[in-house]
Amino acid sequence: MLHGPISSAQAQPHAPRPPRRLSVEVLRLCAIIGIAVFHTFSASFHHIAACLPSVHQAAAACGTMAALAAQPASLWPLSVMMTLGSWGNHVFFMISGFFLVASAYGKAGEPRFWRSQYRSVARRVCTVMLTIAFYALLCRIVDQWIVPVPAVHQPSRWITGLEFVWLYCLFxxxxxxxGWLLHRLDGCRQTxxxxxxxxxxxIMALTYALNIVVAATASAPGISFxxxxxxxWMSAxxxxxxFLLAGCIxxxxxxxxxAISSTTTTPAALRDDINTSAFLTRRCRLxxxxxxxxxxGIAYAVALALPNPTLLTAISFKSTSLLSFLLALSALLLAIGPVQPAPPAPVYTPTVGAIHHMVTAMASGIIGFYIIQSVTTELWEPIAHAVAAPPATVGTAALWYGSGILFSLALVVLACLCDRLIRRPLFMLIHLAK
Structure with missing residues (x-):
């Protein structure tokens, strides 16, 4: 991915902006891994959830999954993993909004604000479009000379199949x-x-009220999405x-x-009050x-105890999951850290510096990972099913979870390395990457 919103914010030295933090990069990388784990286990989850009403009859359709479906304690980790997909998407959009909106706000009073802002927007969108074109060409080459990639010939896979990418361009x-609106609100009365x-x-409360309806009726007849x-459109x-909420943050x-840096004699009590009112304390965020x-965890435990397959799938249904949103929001607040007066520049040991560089390099490939993961589904899904075959007994469930997670990590590393070692050097030549 383009060093995205974070790099673009940092590229403006005169604009106020949150500093680039290793914790934010780690959060972005965790979001990629969470999305990968979700896709690895998603099919098995929905198959097992469909078995729940007939577990006691040991339906033949459940196959080897019947044993796992009959044991809520063994199925609980799989259920929790299903929140990771929407959680990862929320995290990515929140990090993007946090930096982009704040950067626009900091420049809203400058001359030629709109021209400079939309020049930056055009650059980001152009980078994303060229990234899609790059992977389309790469998939064509793989399809032609290495292994068939069926999705490369399906226009829908590059349009509706990349919904996540197009939403990023829109946002x-x-x-x-x-940013301009928030800047104008500064001059308005408090009322x-x-x-x-x-x-x-x-509006946000209404959205999630509608989301509950969407999630609860997703499996009803006649609902096609x-x-x-x-x-x-509720997902978008x-x-x-x-995205916008994180921008406000x-x-x-x-x-x-x-407020902290406006005077050099800010009392400690006032400084603590500013930190607490703006972003809570670190302990509170944790x-x-x-x-x-x-x-x-409790929501899934209740759904499994009933057992209620509709509730089980509704808890983490796409972006409608309020719990995934709250988890992403609290993770963002924890990652960005407290507001500090004149925070010192981080000093890293060689080991920590190498880790920082590696995490940043991997996290910057989230757009590339999403494209690869979406377009090559027919290639990696059979491997995932073979590596992480559902267990025949509850006793082997831990091995199933472990192998599936390791496969997801391998897929992330492969996709991000491809993005880092092939796409980014090419884009650096045309000055679309740093």
Whole structure:
């Protein structure tokens, strides 16, 4: 992926922005791994979930999965993994919004704001388009001379199949007007700002209320999630809200940072109050993350105890999962860290520096990974099913989970190395990568 929103924010030395942090890069890498793990186990999860109502009759259709479906404790980790897909997507869009919207906000008062902003937007979109073209060509070469890649001949796989990528392009165009709007709100009366906040929260609450309906009725007859169906668009709307919310968090962080650095004699008590009101304490953010993880675990335990396959699949259904959103939000807050007065530049030992470089290099390949993972499904899915074949007994469930996770990690490493070693050097030649 283009060093995306993070690099572009950093490339503006005169604009206020959150510093690039290793913890944010680690979070992006975790998002990639989470998406990979979700796709590896997704088919097995839905097969086992469909077996739940007939477990006690030991339906032949369940095959070797019947034993696992009959043991909620063994199925629980698989269920929890199903939140990782929407969680990873939320994380990516939140990190993008956090940097892009805050960067636009910091430049909103500059001359030629719109021209410079949309020049940057055009550059990002161009980079994404060329990335898609690069992988289309690479898949053609593999299909022609190495192994068949059926999806390379399907236009739909490059259009609706890359929904995640197109949404990123769309959201980047929203960053400048969002940053400009937030900048204008600074000059408004407090009642206007409060009204805007209440309206935004009401819209978000309505979105997730509709998401509950979408998730609960996803398996109902006649529901197809076609592009013309409003349910299909709920994913885009929900991810857009995550993008914009994280952008507001980035702007709020700038306000807190400016408040701290406005005077050199800020009392410690005032500094702590600013940090707490803006982003909570580090301990509080960690508690939020653990509570969200606990809620996910409890929700799946209840669904398995009933057993209720509709509830089981609805908890993590696409972007509609409120729990995945809350987990992503708390993870972002933890990763960006507290606002500090004049934070010192990080000093890394050679080992930590090498780890930082490796994590950043891998995390920058999220767009490339998503394209490879989506377009080459017919190639890696049979391997995943062979490597992580569902266990015949509950006793081998741990081996099943372990082999599936290791396969997911291998797929991430392969895709990200391909992006880092092949695409990025080519894009550096045309000055579209750093």
């Amino acid at each position: 980047t165009t929203l960053a400048p007007p969002m 206007v700002r409060r009204a805007a906040l209440v309206t935004a929260l009401a 076609a592009l013309s169906d409003w349910r299909k 709307i929900t991810y857009m809200q995550s 980035g702007v709020t962080r700038q306000h807190a940072s400016n 508690t939020m993350l653990l509570l969200c993880a606990a809620m996910i």
